[in-house]
Amino acid sequence: MTIFVDIGSLDDIPRQGARVVKTAQGCVAVFRTADDRVFAMEDRCPHKGGPLSEGIVHGTSVTCPLHNWVFDMNTGQAQGVDEGRVRTFAAQVQGDRILIDATLIRRSAAA
Numbered sequence: 001m002t003i004f005v006d007i008g009s010l011d012d013i014p015r016q017g018a019r020v021v022k023t024a025q026g027c028v029a030v031f032r033t034a035d036d037r038v039f040a041m042e043d044r045c046p047h048k049g050g051p052l053s054e055g056i057v058h059g060t061s062v063t064c065p066l067h068n069w070v071f072d073m074n075t076g077q078a079q080g081v082d083e084g085r086v087r088t089f090a091a092q093v094q095g096d097r098i099l100i101d102a103t104l105i106r107r108s109a110a111a
Contacts, residue, residue, distance in 0.1 A: 004099035023104040029053035039073035040091040
C-alpha cells in the first residue's frame with residue numbers, strides 16, 4: 001500500500017506547468033495537466049540532464065527543454081528512444097491538495 005504525503009495545493013502549480021520538490025531521492029518534478037491531473041517524475045532528462053520541470057507539458061507528456069525529447073508522464077518512457085526513461089512516482093489529487101508517494105520524503109538510513 002502506498003502512503004502519500006501532502007506537498008501543497010493544486011493551485012500552486014499552473015495548468016500545463018510544473019514545480020520541483022526536493023526529496024531524499026533527489027529533485028522530483030510534479031506536473032499538472034490542463035485537466036488537473038498530476039504526475040511526478042525525476043527532474044532530470046537522461047539525455048543531457050535537462051530539467052524536465054522546465055519543459056512543455058502537453059496532454060500527459062512533457063518535452064525536455066534542452067533537446068526536445070518527449071516523455072510519457074505515466075510511464076517515464078521517452079517517445080521514439082529505446083533507452084530514454086526516467087523514474088515516475090505515485091501522485092494524486094485529493095480535494096485541492098497534491099499528494100506524492102511518502103517514500104520520496106523519507107531519508108535513507110545511515111550505514
